[in-house]
Amino acid sequence: MMSAIHFYKYQGTGNDFVIIDNRHGVYNDLTEEQVRKFCDRRFGIGADGLMLLNQQEGYDFGMKYYNADGKEGSMCGNGGRCLVAFARKMGVIKEHMHFLAVDGPHEATLKGGDWVNLKMQDVNGVEMGSLYYYLNTGSPHFVKFTEDVQAVDVYEEGRQIRYNDRFAKEGTNVNFVQNTDNGIFVRTYERGVEDETYSCGTGVTAAALMTATEEKDYVVPVQTLGGALEVRFTKTGERSYTNIWLCGPATLVYEGDIKKGH
Numbered sequence: 001m002m003s004a005i006h007f008y009k010y011q012g013t014g015n016d017f018v019i020i021d022n023r024h025g026v027y028n029d030l031t032e033e034q035v036r037k038f039c040d041r042r043f044g045i046g047a048d049g050l051m052l053l054n055q056q057e058g059y060d061f062g063m064k065y066y067n068a069d070g071k072e073g074s075m076c077g078n079g080g081r082c083l084v085a086f087a088r089k090m091g092v093i094k095e096h097m098h099f100l101a102v103d104g105p106h107e108a109t110l111k112g113g114d115w116v117n118l119k120m121q122d123v124n125g126v127e128m129g130s131l132y133y134y135l136n137t138g139s140p141h142f143v144k145f146t147e148d149v150q151a152v153d154v155y156e157e158g159r160q161i162r163y164n165d166r167f168a169k170e171g172t173n174v175n176f177v178q179n180t181d182n183g184i185f186v187r188t189y190e191r192g193v194e195d196e197t198y199s200c201g202t203g204v205t206a207a208a209l210m211t212a213t214e215e216k217d218y219v220v221p222v223q224t225l226g227g228a229l230e231v232r233f234t235k236t237g238e239r240s241y242t243n244i245w246l247c248g249p250a251t252l253v254y255e256g257d258i259k260k261g262h
C-alpha cells in the first residue's frame, strides 16, 4: 500500500472537489473518516466533496461521489462537470463522453479548455407547497423563491428546513432563489456539507426548472456566489422536464499528495 495519495483539486463555480484517479481500483476502500479528513478545510485539503474516477464497463468512466461529511452522496452536478474535465486530463480525449453515476447514465460535451455541458436525468414530478417546490434532479432539492436572496441567512434558514421533522433523517438540499433581469440568482445550503456552498449544480438545475411557464424550450442564465452557470431544458408536461443540460466552467486548481493516514 502506498503511504500517500495523489489528488487533484477542481472547482466548478466555487463548488470544490478533491478528485482521485481510481481506475485501477486502488482506492475502493477509502473510509468515511479518510474522506472527511481530506475534505476538512483546516486539517486536510479542503473541499465540498470528494470524487473517484472509476473504470466502468460500457462507459468512458464511472463517477463515485462523497460529500464532505465522508458519506457517499447522491448526484453532484458541479462534481460531474469537474470529473468530465478531469477525465479529459487523464486521457479520455473525446468531445462527447458517457459516464455512469449513482443516479444513472450521463452524457457530457466539452467546449474549449474548461467548459463542460452535462446532461442531467429527466425530472418527472414536483411537489408544490404554498411557498416551496420539492423535486429530485439527481439529489433532493427544496426550492424557495425570495425577493432578496442576499438578505437570506442561508445557513440558519437552510438548516431549519434540512433538519425539520420531515427531512431530518434523509436530509435535503435547500435553495433560495431570486428572479433577476435575465435569469435567477441561487444560494444553496448543501446536505452533507451542512453549510452554504458557493454553488450547487443539481440545486441550480432544480431552481431553473421551477422558472418554466408556458413555453417548451428554455435557456436560463444562473448566477451563484461562485460564478455563472446556464441551464437548458425542455418542458414536456405540467411537472415534467427532459433534455436538461447544466453548463458551466470546471477548472483544475492544483494537484498534490496527501498522506494516506493523516
Ligand SMILES: N[C@@H](CCC[C@H](N)C(=O)O)C(=O)O
Binding pocket: 015, 048, 067, 073, 074, 075, 076, 077, 078, 079, 139, 140, 172, 173, 190, 191, 192, 193, 199, 200, 201, 202, 203
Ligand atoms: N454540490 C452538488 C450536490 C451534491 C450532493 C448533495 N450535497 C447531496 O448529497 O444531497 C451539486 O453540484 O449538485
